[in-house]
Amino acid sequence: MKGSMCSLFVVSALAHHAVAQPAPTSDDLAKAADAAAEIAAVQATPLKTSSDDIDLSSLGLDPAGSAFDDKLNVYGYADIAYRGSYAYRHRDIFPDQHGFAFGNLNIYAAKNLTQKARALAEVQYTFLPNGTAGAGGSTVNTTVRDPANDQIPTKWGGVVIQRAYLEYDVTEYLTIRVGHWLTPYGIWNTDHGSPVIITVSRPYIIDAGLFPEHQTGLDLFGSRHVSDVKLSYHVTVSNGRSETEAQIDRDNKLAFGGRLEVELPWGLRVGGSYYRGRYTGLAATPGAAALSYREESYGGDAQFEHDGLHVQSEVATRRRHYASVMDAALDTGGTATTTDTSDTGFYILGGYRFNQLWNVMPFSYYQYFKEANESIFSSVTVGALGLNFRPTGSMVFKLQFQRGKLADGVGFVAGTINYTYYAQAAWVF
Numbered sequence: 294m295k296g297s298m299c300s301l302f303v304v305s306a307l308a309h310h311a312v313a314q315p316a317p318t319s320d321d322l323a324k325a326a327d328a329a330a331e332i333a334a335v336q337a338t339p340l341k342t343s344s345d346d347i348d349l350s351s352l353g354l355d356p357a358g359s360a361f362d363d364k365l366n367v368y369g370y371a372d373i374a375y376r377g378s379y380a381y382r383h384r385d386i387f388p389d390q391h392g393f394a395f396g397n398l399n400i401y402a403a404k405n406l407t408q409k410a411r412a413l414a415e416v417q418y419t420f421l422p423n424g425t426a427g428a429g430g431s432t433v434n435t436t437v438r439d440p441a442n443d444q445i446p447t448k449w450g451g452v453v454i455q456r457a458y459l460e461y462d463v464t465e466y467l468t469i470r471v472g473h474w475l476t477p478y479g480i481w482n483t484d485h486g487s488p489v490i491i492t493v494s495r496p497y498i499i500d501a502g503l504f505p506e507h508q509t510g511l512d513l514f515g516s517r518h519v520s521d522v523k524l525s526y527h528v529t530v531s532n533g534r535s536e537t538e539a540q541i542d543r544d545n546k547l548a549f550g551g552r553l554e555v556e557l558p559w560g561l562r563v564g565g566s567y568y569r570g571r572y573t574g575l576a577a578t579p580g581a582a583a584l585s586y587r588e589e590s591y592g593g594d595a596q597f598e599h600d601g602l603h604v605q606s607e608v609a610t611r612r613r614h615y616a617s618v619m620d621a622a623l624d625t626g627g628t629a630t631t632t633d634t635s636d637t638g639f640y641i642l643g644g645y646r647f648n649q650l651w652n653v654m655p656f657s658y659y660q661y662f663k664e665a666n667e668s669i670f671s672s673v674t675v676g677a678l679g680l681n682f683r684p685t686g687s688m689v690f691k692l693q694f695q696r697g698k699l700a701d702g703v704g705f706v707a708g709t710i711n712y713t714y715y716a717q718a719a720w721v722f
Contacts, residue, residue, distance in 0.1 A: 361405065361408060362405055363404065363405050363406070364404070365402060365403075365404045366401075366402070366403045366404065367400065367401065367402050367403075368400075368401050368403075368721070368722065369398070369399050369400040369401055369721070369722055370397065370399055370486050370487060370488050370719065370720065370721045370722070371395075371396075371397060371398045371399070371719070371720060371722070372395075372396040372397050372487040372488075372717055372718065372719035372720070373393065373394070373395050373396060373717070373718055374393070374394055374396055374493060374715055374716055374717040374718075375391075375392070375393050375394075375715065375716040375717075376390060376391070376392065376393075376394060376713065376714075376715050376716075377389075377390065377391040377713065377714050377715075378390045378391075378711060378712065378713040378714075379711070379712045379713075380709055380710070380711045380712075381709065381710040381711070381712075382708050382709050382710065383706050383708075383709045386706055386709075387706075387709060387711060395420065396487065396717070397417060397486075397487055397719075398417065398418045398419070399415055399416070399417045399418075399455065399486070400415070400416050400418070401413065401414070401415050402414045402416075406459075409461055409462040410459065410460065410461045410462075411459075411460050412458070412459050412460070413456065413457070413458060413460075414454075414456065414457040414458075415454075415455040415456045415457070416452055416453070416454055416455065417452070417453040417454075417455050418450065418451075418452060419450050419451050419452070419453060420448070420450040420451075421450060421451050422435065422451060423435040423436075423448050423449070423450060435448050435449045435450070436448050437449060454473060454539070455475070455485075455507070456472070456473050456474050456475055456507065457472050457473050458470050458471060458472025458473060458474050458512075459471050459472055464515075465515075466515040466516070466517050467513060467514075467515045468513070468514055468515055469511065469512075469513055470511070470512040470513075470514065471510070471511055471512075472509070473507060473508075473509045473539050474507065474508060474509075474512055475506065475507060476504050476505050476506060476507065476508050476529070476550070476568070477512065477514065477527040477529070477552050477566070478504045478550075478552055478566035478568070478590075478592050478609075479499075479504070479564070479566060479592050479594045479607045479609070480564075480594050480596055480605055480607060481495060481496060481499045481607065482499060482504065482506060487689075487717070487719040488687065488688075488689050488719045488720065488721050491603070491642065491644055491654065491656055491681050491691075492642065492656065492658060492677065492679060492681075492691065492693060493679075493691050493693050493715045493717045494677070494693070494695065494715070496607065496638075496640040496658075496660050497638055497640075497660055497662040497673065497675070498607065498608075498609045498638040498639065498640065498660070498662060501636060501638070501662065501664075502534075503590055503592070503609040503610065503611040503636055503637075503638070504550075504566065504568050504590045504592060504609065504611070505533070505534040505538075505548075505568065505570075507538075507539075508529060508531035508532070508533070508534075508538065508548070508550075509531055509532050509538050509539045510529065510530050510531030510532055510547070510548075511529065511530045511531070512527060512528075512529050513527070513528045513529075514526060514527040514528070521557075521558040522555060522556065522557060522558070523555070523556040524553075524554070524555060524556075525552075525553070525554040525555075525556070526551070526552065526553050526554070527550075527551055527552040528550075528551045529548075529549065529550040529551065529568075530547055530548070530549055531547065531548050531550075531570075532547070532548065533546065533547070533548030533570030533571060533572065534548070534570060534572045534588070535572060535573055535574065536574065536575050537575070543573040543583070544571050544573040544585065546570070546571045547570070548568065548569065548570025548571070549568075549569055549570070550566070550567055550568035550569065550570075550590075551566070551567050552564060552565065552566040552567075553565055559599070560597055560598045560599045561595070561596070561597045562595065562596045562597075563593075563594070563595045564593070564594050564595075565591075565592065565593050565594075566590075566591070566592040566593075566594075567589075567590065567591055567592075568588075568589070568590040569587075569588070569589045569590075570587075570588060571585065571586070571587050571588070572584075572585065572586055572587075572588055572613075573585040584620065584623065584624055585616070585620075586613045586614060586615045586616075586620065586621075586624070587613070587614045588611055588612065588613045588614075589611070589612045590609065590610065590611045590612075591609065591610050592607065592608065592609040592610075593607070593608050593609075594606065594607040594608075601645045601646035601647060601648075601654070602643075602644075602645050602646075603642075603643065603644050603645070603646065603654070603656075604641075604642070604643045604644075605641075605642050605643075606639065606640065606641040606642070607639065607640060608637075608638070608639035609637070609638060609639070610635060610636070610637040611635065611636045611637075612633065612634070612635045613633065613634050613635070613665070614632060614633050615629075615632045615633075615634075616632070617632065618630065618631060618632055620632075621633075621634055624666070625665055625666040625667070625668065626666050626667070626668025626669065627668060628665075628666065628667040628668050628703075629665070634665040635663075635665055636662070636663065636664060636665045637662075637663050638660065638661055638662035638663060639660065639661055640658055640659065640660035640661075641658060641659055641660075642656065642657075642658035643656065643657060643658070644656030644657070644681065646681075646683075650682070651682040651683065651684040651690070652682065652683045652684070653680055653681070653682050654680065654681040654682075654683070655678075655679075655680055656678075656679050656680070656681060657676070657677060657678050657679070658676075658677050659674075659675070659676050659677075660674070660675045661673070661674050661675075664704075667703045667704055668704060668705065669704050669705065669706060670699040670700060670703070670704035670706055670707055670709075671699075671700045671702065671703040671704055671707070672699075672700040673697060673698065673699050673700065674697070674698050674700075675695060675696065675697045675698075676695070676696050677693055677694065677695040677696075678693070678694055679691060679692050679693030679694065680692040680693075686721075687720060687721040687722075688718075688719075688720045688721070689718075689719050689720070690716075690717070690718050690719075691715075691716070691717040691718075691719070692716065693714065693715055694712075694713075694714050695712070695713050695714070695715075696710065696711070696712055697710070697711045697713070698710050698711075
């Protein structure tokens, strides 16, 4: 949670002088590598595509006139940013930071197996854990000497499997997805690719994980048009949330969830999401009891798009129930006095895309988050302003300034104000 709290204070800045360009087409936006079938409103193809992934034909990967494309298609996205931050109060905890950071390098591999079945994998390559905080305040250094390359010092990184799943169309209105997938809730979690996100930083309700970011199990989903209204649904069954959920269900208790969404013809989408499961962590020492609690998450979201106008908002709450007050206190830094705790928050984001100056979109957003673990802080509010430039559908530059305020009173970093700016370039390949 501390890492999520610190990651809240990110903002972007990038200024470019540019001449007028045509607005990006729907197919251009589809190239932005994630969840673009809904975002870009791409044209339907003979083969059904995944509900939360791009239309491969928009990338030119479906041979013209072919009824079935069974090639392995590889594509991805990346981003790099410059960050600067300055904290008012508690500068020993939040020191000034300035510098470049490579963010995401995500590779997709997609293949149509049959007319009704398809598979997709998304892998994120990262320089982590190099440079992260280690035990006792030290910094992790992954430098090793490469014996196959004249013992040259080399820094090794890691791999994050974002998702890997198989889909099968049972009927026109039902598809079964099995594997490791992004939890279908709200807007931001499934549209997680940096080229399609308007801002640089994610809302705190997403970083804090009020819903699990990923799950492993079954996702049953589909949609149907009733007149001009599109109705969509998801029903999920999984191992739930844990540090090892992709390999083992530590408590042998399945988690359940679902989502309903209504899309109206005049540009409005409204959805609601639910999740219920048990979290069981790893024991600190062999034989010791592991932290465990039951959790329920509720969320609502709305998105409106008309011409260049874009407005979206999400609200979410997570309630946790512990077996004892002692367990609750251990998980919240000693602040819990009952067996039930909750986190809640919301954000609202708005912007307007013009067809000049690299299709610039001025935007602003506001967010609020109430923390269950008040040993760190009780609540936070954030306001941000920025510019989003999209010279083509596959390339975006972002400029953002942000002010975050931790509430006075409770928590060892209470009252901190953090000013942050960020410059980001994101692209699709």
